[in-house]
Amino acid sequence: MARNRTFLLVAPALIVMALLPLGVGGYILGLLTVAYYTAVFAMSWDLLFGFAGEVNFGPSFLIGVGAYVAALLNHYWGWPIPACLACGAVAAVIGGAVLAVPALRLSGPYFGLITLVAVLMLQNIIVLNAGITGGEIGIDIPDVLSIDETTNYFYAFGFMVVSGGILFGLSRSPVGLILQASGQDAIEAAALGFNVAKHKLTAFCISAFFSGLAGGMLIFYMGTASVGTVVDIAVGVNVIIAAVLGGRRTILGAAVGSIFLIGANEVLRPLGQLATFVVSAVALVVILFFPGGFLGNYLHTGGRE
Amino acid sequence: MTALLEVGGLTKRFGGLVAVKDISFKIEAGEILGLIGPNGSGKSTVMKCIMGIEKPNAGTVKLSGTDVAGWPTHRIARQGVGIVFQHARPLQRQTILEHIILALLPDNLLMLRTDHSVRQRAEAIAARVGLTAVMHRLPRTLAFADLRRLELAKAIARNPKVVLVDEPFAGLTAAEVTDFSNLIASFRAEGHAVLLVDHNVKGVAALVDRVLAMYLGEHVAEGTAEEVMANETVRRVYLGGKIETAARPEREGKGHTPLLDVRNLGVLYGKATAIDDVSIHVGEGEFVSVVGLNGAGKTTLFNAISGLVPYSGAINWRGTPLAGKTAGAIARTGIVQCPETRELFGDMSVRENLDLGGQHMTPAESTRQLDWLFGLFPILKSRQGQAARTLSGGEQQMLAIARALMMHPKLLILDEPTLGLAPVILEQLSKALETLRQTTDITVLLGEQNVTFALPHADRVYVIEHSRIVWEGDPARFAEEAGAGYL
Numbered sequence: 078m079a080r081n082r083t084f085l086l087v088a089p090a091l092i093v094m095a096l097l098p099l100g101v102g103g104y105i106l107g108l109l110t111v112a113y114y115t116a117v118f119a120m121s122w123d124l125l126f127g128f129a130g131e132v133n134f135g136p137s138f139l140i141g142v143g144a145y146v147a148a149l150l151n152h153y154w155g156w157p158i159p160a161c162l163a164c165g166a167v168a169a170v171i172g173g174a175v176l177a178v179p180a181l182r183l184s185g186p187y188f189g190l191i192t193l194v195a196v197l198m199l200q201n202i203i204v205l206n207a208g209i210t211g212g213e214i215g216i217d218i219p220d221v222l223s224i225d226e227t228t229n230y231f232y233a234f235g236f237m238v239v240s241g242g243i244l245f246g247l248s249r250s251p252v253g254l255i256l257q258a259s260g261q262d263a264i265e266a267a268a269l270g271f272n273v274a275k276h277k278l279t280a281f282c283i284s285a286f287f288s289g290l291a292g293g294m295l296i297f298y299m300g301t302a303s304v305g306t307v308v309d310i311a312v313g314v315n316v317i318i319a320a321v322l323g324g325r326r327t328i329l330g331a332a333v334g335s336i337f338l339i340g341a342n343e344v345l346r347p348l349g350q351l352a353t354f355v356v357s358a359v360a361l362v363v364i365l366f367f368p369g370g371f372l373g374n375y376l377h378t379g380g381r382e
Numbered sequence: 383m384t385a386l387l388e389v390g391g392l393t394k395r396f397g398g399l400v401a402v403k404d405i406s407f408k409i410e411a412g413e414i415l416g417l418i419g420p421n422g423s424g425k426s427t428v429m430k431c432i433m434g435i436e437k438p439n440a441g442t443v444k445l446s447g448t449d450v451a452g453w454p455t456h457r458i459a460r461q462g463v464g465i466v467f468q469h470a471r472p473l474q475r476q477t478i479l480e481h482i483i484l485a486l487l488p489d490n491l492l493m494l495r496t497d498h499s500v501r502q503r504a505e506a507i508a509a510r511v512g513l514t515a516v517m518h519r520l521p522r523t524l525a526f527a528d529l530r531r532l533e534l535a536k537a538i539a540r541n542p543k544v545v546l547v548d549e550p551f552a553g554l555t556a557a558e559v560t561d562f563s564n565l566i567a568s569f570r571a572e573g574h575a576v577l578l579v580d581h582n583v584k585g586v587a588a589l590v591d592r593v594l595a596m597y598l599g600e601h602v603a604e605g606t607a608e609e610v611m612a613n614e615t616v617r618r619v620y621l622g623g624k625i626e627t628a629a630r631p632e633r634e635g636k637g638h639t640p641l642l643d644v645r646n647l648g649v650l651y652g653k654a655t656a657i658d659d660v661s662i663h664v665g666e667g668e669f670v671s672v673v674g675l676n677g678a679g680k681t682t683l684f685n686a687i688s689g690l691v692p693y694s695g696a697i698n699w700r701g702t703p704l705a706g707k708t709a710g711a712i713a714r715t716g717i718v719q720c721p722e723t724r725e726l727f728g729d730m731s732v733r734e735n736l737d738l739g740g741q742h743m744t745p746a747e748s749t750r751q752l753d754w755l756f757g758l759f760p761i762l763k764s765r766q767g768q769a770a771r772t773l774s775g776g777e778q779q780m781l782a783i784a785r786a787l788m789m790h791p792k793l794l795i796l797d798e799p800t801l802g803l804a805p806v807i808l809e810q811l812s813k814a815l816e817t818l819r820q821t822t823d824i825t826v827l828l829g830e831q832n833v834t835f836a837l838p839h840a841d842r843v844y845v846i847e848h849s850r851i852v853w854e855g856d857p858a859r860f861a862e863e864a865g866a867g868y869l
Contacts, residue, residue, distance in 0.1 A: 250494045250495060251483070251484075251494070252491060252492075254476065254480065254483070255489075257473055257476075258484055262471045264435055265471065266456075267455035267456040268456075268464070268465045269459060269540060270459035270540060271487075271489045272454075272456045
């Protein structure tokens with residue numbers, strides 16, 4: 078039953094999204110392209126938070142490592158885009174694992190704090206090595222995915238659908254069940270014979286892989302990588318808000334939240350600085366009064382009460 | 383033949399406290415051993431050491447000859463140990479069947495789908511423990527006994543060689559106890575080794591082959607249930623001195639000034655009636671007991687008085703209605719509830735917990751109050767620096783009461799202070815309450831299911847049954863008028 082509801086929600090939405098280039102202009106397609114990459118960031122984050130129960134305050138650490146490794150390889154050595162993306166994703170996984178192995182030993186808020194510190198360190202490294210990384214101004218990238226808006230849109234759309242499909246499928250699989258049990262009650266999960274650390278680490282690596290890959294794709298779309306777009310704490314905060322807004326433990330909700338967040342920022346642009354405030358206020362209201370998020374209630378009334 | 387489980391010289395220390403001291407025992411296949419002891423005796427710690435949740439400081443835990451002491455929990459589980467936890471924390475969004483399927487899964491990262499046979503096995507297990515009717519429901523919609531069944535189902539799914547069961551019958555009705563006994567006996571019939579951890583021998587006597595009694599971390603007695611029950615040390619630990627009734631010295635005006643007046647109270651939880659047309663009153667300086675079984679509505683009544691649940695009807699405190707006041711405002715008027723769940727700050731020390739209760743007092747007042755409380759509960763004085771979480775159940779209860787008393791309550795509401803406590807602790811608690819009653823003019827409203835604890839102190843008794851007050855009167859008349867139906 079839950080499966081049907083999900084399908085009913087997702088299928089029409091995907092059809093509309095696939096047909097959009099026929100009806101809307103390049104500007105909106107460009108916005109959605111960014112929104113789709115953000116959606117992958119948010120979905121990866123939800124796998125960690127919603128299922129493994131670990132709050133990663135530094136999603137932009139994983140995104141940034143993926144993006145900058147890809148950018149540097151392309152800028153200095155002119156590697157082809159797929160190779161840069163693959164290396165970026167692998168680097169994010171390695172960076173994530175180096176961070177997570179010691180961090181997962183700590184319980185409570187310490188995991189979150191370590192991930193937060195990691196972002197600040199990455200930002201510092203990039204700024205301090207401005208000669209190589211372009212510092213705060215950023216680094217330009219010779220290659221781009223495409224110069225055509227529609228092609229770029231479909232790259233992002235396809236990437237989001239595939240990543241989302243994999244992450245969602247994973248969350249509904251037996252592994253997702255074990256992960257959720259580990260997140261909720263580690264002692265009981267261990268008493269059932271599950272190696273909690275192993276499952277959480279795997280979740281972290283999967284999250285890192287998709288974050289890093291999406292980070293790389295994003296900068297090859299933009300043609301430049303800068304701290305402000307892929308590393309800054311604010312980038313991570315937006316990802317977190319998008320995921321929570323859309324609905325924790327739903328994966329799909331994270332995508333909805335991202336598209337909503339970027340769309341709302343755009344609609345409110347005439348308000349100038351006030352736009353961010355209004356969007357944040359909406360996010361606050363949703364989190365306070367509907368902690369389940371947009372999709373929280375819709376997708377989870379599946380089990381019979 | 384090697385025993386399935388063999389524990390040797392097991393020792394566990396928490397800081398300076400020796401929780402388990404040199405405990406040894408073995409359980410053969412197809413045998414049930416009862417591990418009993420009052421609260422704080424270390425029996426739960428023994429169980430946690432076997433499961434690897436706590437790492438023992440010394441000793442061996444052998445499973446069919448393999449020493450697993452100090453291994454991580456998940457490896458011990460895979461070596462063939464299963465545990466039935468007393469307090470289940472099920473996943474909220476998965477159905478009962480999915481919980482059982484979870485327990486059937488191997489620890490494998492590549493398990494992306496389950497085949498149909500897993501589901502069938504899960505359904506078979508659900509049928510065996512009697513969960514078939516509810517297997518597609520979510521845990522939060524289930525009754526307490528069904529959640530315990532779910533824990534048993536998970537243990538069955540792992541098919542462990544050694545099954546550890548923590549307080550199998552706590553909170554269950556007589557009929558459910560029979561059901562659970564049969565299920566546990568079926569483990570024995572299938573050749574598993576079973577360790578039952580419980581407070582007293584009586585509860586598990588019919589089921590166990592042998593009993594090992596512990597007290598303060600040490601081995602006290604071992605043998606058949608009858609032998610252990612006859613053991614002198616065990617009798618002393620459990621029975622202690624007799625609890626006696628004593629009338630409180632009469633005070634001027636006692637019972638005449640109405641302090642709390644509850645009229646026609648009603649509380650609904652969704653569609654279920656938790657309190658139905660209840661009227662009670664408590665006079666100044668009175669000690670009133672409300673007795674009733676689990677689920678009769680005691681806690682709900684107290685929560686309504688404390689302003690924690692919405693209600694219909696009226697609650698008057700010294701003549702003014704409490705309706706519309708927040709829980710905090712009600713507490714400041716002098717109604718202090720000491721909840722069943724104790725609600726201590728686990729990571730804070732005993733002293734810090736008490737100091738929190740005395741926040742509003744001047745330092746001199748606070749010191750005086752503390753001295754008085756340490757006189758009432760001497761054990762707390764010696765435990766001042768210890769984190770509240772590491773206290774035994776009885777000590778935690780004393781701390782909860784002491785913290786409530788730090789606030790100088792006009793009316794102290796005690797909700798099930800004896801819950802889960804062993805007789806020896808009951809006696810200490812009973813003495814403290816009696817001292818309180820004889821030396822101060824505090825007003826107390828006590829909720830209890832343990833009648834022998836509730837009656838001796840009471841000036842007046844209410845009996846609550848199925849959300850209603852069914853009897854009110856003097857404790858002396860309780861036995862003949864209401865006792866038959868209750869005991």
